[in-house]
Amino acid sequence: MSTIREVAKVANVSVATVSRVMNEKGYVSEKARVAVLQAIKQLDYRPNRVARSLFQKRSGLIGLIVPDITNPYFPQLARAVEDMAHKHGYQVILCNTDEQFQKEHEYIQSLEAMHVDGLIITTNYSNNPNYETIEVPIVALDRVLQGAIPTVTSNGYDGGKKAAQFLLDHGADELVVISGPSKLPTIKKRRDGFEEVAGKHLVASIESPFHFQGALDAANYLFDHYTCNGIFAANDVIAAATIQVAAERGIAIPEQLQVIGYDGIELGQMISPPLTTIAQPIYQMGELAAKLLIQRIEGKEIAAVHHELTVEVIERETTKRKDEQI
């Protein structure tokens, strides 16, 4: 990536002269102007950068960085961001980082180089020092980053508490949480909330990867070693895996085992029996993140920096009806 300094050096003029040429402001000799334009071409100095400097305009692009769009939590989030962006005349560039620091870093660099107007980041690298050096507005979605970066999350601690209370209220008294990776703060909160309300009814607390195959292993491990009648899965994919393993083992849901998930993705409706879950307002979270970002891009004041939306129980058929509880 060439810089304005290299352009100045190759054209044998000052940086100020390059800037004057690009901004079409102030006096520049025809010879210097030609030299600068030739240097820009020779060095492959980014045309968008030139255009931006020339006209001080927006690119109309927003970068959306997700771990993996095939994780079924993210399509709805991406859809909401794209809908809101579209409404305001922005386009969304989709980036998948696989939670790899290096990949995230590269994406941020190339997005900055193509002059995106802002970034929406769902990342685990909450202490990535790069964020402080990024010049465009950022909003963090589903994660809390450091400092003054606006965030949109949901109340996972309350969600965990609600899950435990719901299972207790519906007659389960031997409770297990199958948590996601506990190094993720948003996941840890769900577990902590659940454990607090479960109290003496907590039988075990097991960690599982977020992907389905890993969750199958976690569920098999659980059923091999523990007896329980109520499970809180830290996301709906883990819940689906738990239900599949229970079905293979002939454990009746919800009669012998009640299961409650977390997220509220469409998957929960598609499995049999349909999944009771703690639903995040995923679409609204994506919408709000995009709205906050666009407000920041357009230089507007935003009311609050950290937005934590509420979650709610969606009762389906993996838990007992209240009147069946005893």
Next chain:
Amino acid sequence: MSTIREVAKVANVSVATVSRVMNEKGYVSEKARVAVLQAIKQLDYRPNRVARSLFQKRSGLIGLIVPDITNPYFPQLARAVEDMAHKHGYQVILCNTDEQFQKEHEYIQSLEAMHVDGLIITTNYSNNPNYETIEVPIVALDRVLQGAIPTVTSNGYDGGKKAAQFLLDHGADELVVISGPSKLPTIKKRRDGFEEVAGKHLVASIESPFHFQGALDAANYLFDHYTCNGIFAANDVIAAATIQVAAERGIAIPEQLQVIGYDGIELGQMISPPLTTIAQPIYQMGELAAKLLIQRIEGKEIAAVHHELTVEVIERETTKRKDEQI
């Protein structure tokens, strides 16, 4: 969106003069040059267009137009496109059209205005006259467009035949196809292939929307009016809905009813029992589409225009084992 003609009109010069200013080629009086630059600013003529004309460079952007990223078929496709694009230094702009002609039209216009280098389109508007006027390379994915536009699809006709043969081979003899919208050529082929092989064993051919709620209605309608022991669902979402309705009605799968889906999305593994399905090579299709597009963008010859990939049966637990068939 302003055009070069409007710029010329406002600047009171010819289009050729505007072009000369933008290309920094040929003689232009200083007065005309200033007038053109002012007109460009006044009309908000897109800076990328200017930059592109100035330097004849690529934007590094690929537009990916899908009906809806929350339809679980598309995330894997989008992921594959993005992976391949990333490998070649391109970024992917995600657009959701909801299968609305007007929305698709608007997206194509704004993507062209921001000078994407190419477009990957999964669309139902196979006769959209706009495609012929698009100046950048296009590849059609999961759909066949008219003319010389390269396409990547899978062999749905063969998939339908394989589904029927598999059910017959595993002891089902009263067959139903729950098709998707038959106005879609790729869907019609799946149904046609199935019907051909099912022959005298075909009990009914029912059309369902692709979304889960609509598919629940279709399955209920089917079970209310027909008796069958083998169902081919035109996608995995319809299969999941069919299995859920069967479970609610106490129909044992696969003992009383065998079900086979189509697509091979991860959902099929997550439901209980796990779904036997005709798998498209979704990731490879996305990869190939992106690869073909990049070859076209970079001016390389592409070997063939229409690529139809093969599909295969993934046997899971919604169909009987061969030795259980009688």
